[in-house]
Amino acid sequence: MRVSRRILVAAALAVLAAAPARAAEPVLVFAAASLKNALDDATASWTKETGKTARISYAGSNALAKQIEAGAPAEVFISADQAWMDYAEKGGSLKPGSRFDFLRNALVLIAPAAGTGNADPQFALAPDLGSRLAKLLGGGKIAMANTDAVPAGKYGKAALEALGGWDAVKGQVAQAENVRAALLLVARGEAPLGIVYATDAAADPSVRVVATFPADSHPPIVYPAAQTKAGKNPDAAALLGYLRSPAAKPFFERQGFTVIDGPRASQ
Template structure:
């Protein structure tokens, strides 16, 4: 419990307003699904580098990519899929040789913990009693893109889409399900694990392509000199141990 309270307090500190940032701060923009893991990674890095602060900004990957493209003062960008990172790379706003996949995830079907609709698999989502199914908007959210691809692969996309409730990021979808505002939802496995007391995993979707997370340095003048060290820390054995603790696997 003490560690949990520490992480929450650290998260509040790390999510300070951009105006509070200084030249000594490493600014990291990371996908919403990385919130818990990257908060702990930032704490670990700061402990190894006294006097250096890591400020985190968590949001949907596509939204963060647009911030990178438009010159936001970001040093490191961690995305939940390659498409968002490709957007930044094609705009010339990341350092291509620094880009690497650092984690792997899965898409799962979740329901509220009491599962009032007794959903036991994808086939149940086609039933007339199912009214609302949440997932990230495929146009702007990596988890939504992975969900659509997996459902199309399974032949279930049309049945699910007719009851869609679109989220702006995967954590919003998780909240919808946890509060019982929808009958079911699709999120990353790591997000479901973070709220295991309020949601239940029904099944893991077979993805036609691996659910990989890329990270890269942002190409900008004034980038923090230790930004590359933070990126290396994420990929180090210590960093990978933190990611695995939060449910991610090696890419």
């Protein structure tokens, strides 16, 4: 009887050893919509190098922060501004010590690439901006992410206010749920002008940059990243470490981001 039992145990162990290892679960990343092209490329490279995978949900940072607060199973959060990362941190949603400043971006005024329309390719963000923007719009809309909640929209509103153009165009703003949705309105020709990040304009050949907003006309555009407190995937730290590494840097710089140098996240 004992011999038979030993044989059965040995056979079971042999079957387990021969069975293929269960694939690791993907790291679930919640990321600002403006990161899509660069982050897709960077995580694909990480997968190629390590065999590990990431699953990314893109949306406005405000929506993502509130989803995490409500218990969404994200393991990494990358916001397009400090305010929504602060919101997540104050709510106890972040893993202590995991937060860092990751990327910088710029803000631009765009128009459809096909035909110049009413937009002046040499448009300058100078005095009398409001009346000149209104003239360029010609009764149309200026596409922006939600100006009360989405980082790109808040930055855009701040820039227009600083340059004296907000009051003239605030009634003509087509507010979108995120910056990529605002980009799409201009790319389709549904809005003659839009305000998006420089990286969004670089990602879509259907639009052209009309002007770049001065950096001092809006708060610094910084993308912080962190692990979530509820995240259990051990590969989350490794992914963040890769995203900060020299290997991933070109994917972000190619889209126009500035990578903020710093120590890698713990492995």
